[in-house]
Amino acid sequence: MRVNFPFSAIVGQEAMKRALLISAVDPTIGGVLVFGDRGTGKSTAVRALAQLLPRMKVVAGSAYNIDPAKSDDPDVKTRQMPVPVVDLPLGATEDRVVGALDIEKALTQGERAFQPGLLAQANRGFLYIDEINLLEDHLVDLLLDVAASGENVVEREGLSIRHPARFVLIGSGNPEEGELRPQLLDRFGLSVDVSTPEDVKQRIEVVRRRDAFDRDPEAFVAKWKRKDGAVRREIVGARERLEGLEVPDAVLGQAAELCMALGTDGLRGELTLMRAARAFAALEGDAEVTGDALRFVAPMVLGHRLRRNPLDDSRASVRVERAIEEAMG
Known part of the structure; x- marks a missing residue:
């Protein structure tokens, strides 16, 4: 099992961490766009946040991480799983993203079966796109449609599939490599800039913690377990308080x-x-x-x-x- 760097051990980048926590408390906000230098902890923070979130309950055997509370079967079997963080690589094909005909089953069993894509895996979790400003236009259009509807609709090769695809969209990139299309930019609820630390002591602490993690990940995670637990309780408590808060x-x-x-x-x-x-x-x-x-x-x-x-x-x-x-x- 992959061990991720602890969220509470990330040095600085307070705006980015707070934006991620806000989106974790209320996923309907629309996700977070993080622009800035490479090597400033963008992907590290996303994976660390997902790791400390409470495990979620899903319908057993579901390829779409279906919430049992939305099932019509009162006796549905359930299981718990970590909140998914799914990477959408820049070179991904549309079939890989939305899903397509399962070729293996079609050839070996003569059966038309749907092979879920990245959007199915990301349902109720995080979809992370690094270098999002370099994403191909046809994938941008696809994401805009899914983000607006909360559903992924696939109609091709004799298949007609509709499944939920609600996720917190996290994008990161370097603004020097190109701008984001306005339509996609507007879909992000929050946007923050990150930069390389200019304080010598902070840079030293970043290097020291990263080196300690790389040498012995389990021991480093154990050292920060209590502080990560406090952040987890903060998120859970905030989610419980959210519905009772009125905006004057x-x-x-x-x-x-x-x-x-x-x-x-x-x-x-x-x-x-x-x-x-x-x-x-x-x-x-x-x-x-x-x-x-x-x-x-x-x-x-x-x-x-x-x-x-x-x-x-x-x-x-x-x-x-x-x-x-x-x-x-």
């Missing part, structure tokens, strides 16, 4: 004013702001969603939704911070 009209008004000031298209910005602020408040153990929660999540919710402004070449983060000060004081 005053905070919704501030969210609307922010989006209007920044000129974001549609209402997805306000909706994501509300959900992200609520999830953040649940993580913090707050009794209600406040303007402070909104202020914290606004840069990661709105930074990637801004239109280009030829009269203002400021960085997106600067424009968002300026709008926050103007709208919220």
Whole structure:
């Protein structure tokens, strides 16, 4: 069994870690886009987060990680499994992603059977795409359709298959290698930038911890087990508190004013702001969603939704911070 680096042992990158935790508390937020330098712990953080999440219950024998609570059979057999993290490689074919005819069964048994793809494996888990800005256009279109519907529909070679495909989409990449299509960019709930640490002590600690992990992964994981357990309890507690948290009209008004000031298209910005602020408040153990929660999540919710402004070449983060000060004081 593969041993992943502990989430709590990741040095720095606080914005990225918080964004991932927020998405873990409320998967409907829309996932996380992480842009920045190579070797800054992007893929490490995703796999570490999935490892510390509570195991999920699925229908035994299901190729789609079906939730037993949604089964019509009251006596359905169940099993528990880790939350899946599925990598979507850049060179993947469409058949590999959506699924296709099982050639082996067709040849050996003369049976038309469906071989599930990566979207089936990722249902109720994480779909991770590294270098997402280099993803081929036809796969981008496919992901947009599935992200909008929550279902994967395959109709080809005499097959007609429909199965659930709801996952937290995590994308990472280097902005110097190309931009993301606006349609896909808008589908991400949160976006954060990561960079190589410039503090000498922090760099030394990163190297020290990574070296200790590579030398003896089991011992290193055992050392951080208690802190990872605390993060797990934080997520579980936040999920339980989430439904009882209301977002006051005053905070919704501030969210609307922010989006209007920044000129974001549609209402997805306000909706994501509300959900992200609520999830953040649940993580913090707050009794209600406040303007402070909104202020914290606004840069990661709105930074990637801004239109280009030829009269203002400021960085997106600067424009968002300026709008926050103007709208919220």
